[in-house]
Amino acid sequence: MFKISEFSKLSQVPAKTLRFYDQLELLKPAYTDQQSGYRYYKSEQMLDLHRILAFKDLGYTLEQIKQLLNDNVSTAEIRGMLRLKQSDLHSLIQSEMERLRRIEVRLKQIERQSDGLSRYEVLVKKVEPLMVATLKETTSRASIPELFEEIDKYLKWNGIPLPVPHMVMWHGCPECESTIDLEIACPIPRKLQDTVRFQSKLLPDMTVASVTHMSRPDADTPVSIDLGSWIEENGYRISSEMPSREVYLSPQESNKLRYVTESQMPILGTGFMQ
CATH class of the missing domain: 1.20.1070 (Rhopdopsin 7-helix transmembrane proteins)
Incomplete structure (x- = not known):
């Protein structure tokens, strides 16, 4: 048998690492002197050590390696x-x-x-499912602030503390002058009682290209053009199955009509698809 220093030199694995493997019961010495505490290893244990190092090289954690080396696996x-x-x-x-x-x-x-x-920094991220109260309308963009006030009253009536972020989901063209199909939404902690005007629903998860900027909900913003160019340049495709979103996070302190806004464009693909 080999002393731990000899086994370390033979295997080119530090003695400190061998002691750690012993503590984890990943590679126990063949014999430990009860009086001195010296550890001794057999030459055939080199095979077990090499298996550990091989699995470690593949990226497994020591706990996963311990499971892999279990005789019952x-x-x-x-x-x-x-x-x-x-x-x-x-x-x-x-x-x-x-x-x-x-x-x-x-x-x-x-x-x-x-x-x-x-002009803008684009981020690709996963948007998690979200429970929201919604209000659908076919209208002009100029009426969005009034719709924000209407849904706030509904939330307040249901005991939801304000303020909450407002979201606009575009089912039609955001740049159109009138008759835009849109949906106002606000996150809620629980499902509320539906009415003729308002509904509660769970928005699905999706992958989006996201940009944060300053904007007014009642005015057009050129960010969608920049976002579309970025999506094309990076090899993604815009999803036609889900509406784009604008999330109005908070009003600017010096100008309550301008909001810190996150524009989210749903995308498909992994970028630079062939």
């Missing part, structure tokens, strides 16, 4: 864990490739702009 279970890790790594690589491509597009934008700055 079947070959089918090990195969399943490896395939799951393979899928995770593919997703990670894809995500990092998308990030790299977005950086490349951003660098090209900076090179094209004289001041070196983009």
Whole structure:
């Protein structure tokens, strides 16, 4: 048998690491002297150590490796864990490739702009499901502030504390001068009693290209043009299944008609699809 210092030199694994593996019961010494506490290893334990290092190189945690090395784990279970890790790594690589491509597009934008700055910073993110109270209307954009006031009264009547963020979901063209199909929505903690004008529903999750900017809900903003250009340049597609959203987070202190606004465009694809 080998002393821990000898086994460490033979395996090129630090003695500190071997002691840690012992504490985790991942690789126990073949023998431990009860009086001195010295650890001794057999040469065949080198095979177990190499398996640990191999799984570690594949990205598994020590707890996962401990499970993999368990005698009760079947070959089918090990195969399943490896395939799951393979899928995770593919997703990670894809995500990092998308990030790299977005950086490349951003660098090209900076090179094209004289001041070196983009008007807006675009973020791709997942929007989680959200329970909302909604009010549908076919109207002009100028009437949106009045609709905000109407839904606020409904929320207040149902005991929902104000203020709450207002959301506009565009079922029609936001730039149209009149007869826009839109839906006002506000997040709520629970389902409310429906009326002729108001309904409660759960908005589905979706992936969006998002931009935060200052805007007025009753006036057009050019941000949708910039957002559309970014989506095209980065190889995404606009989803036709879900409406775009504008989330009016809070009014500006110096001008209550202007809001900190998040424009969300639902997108499909993973970017730079072939």
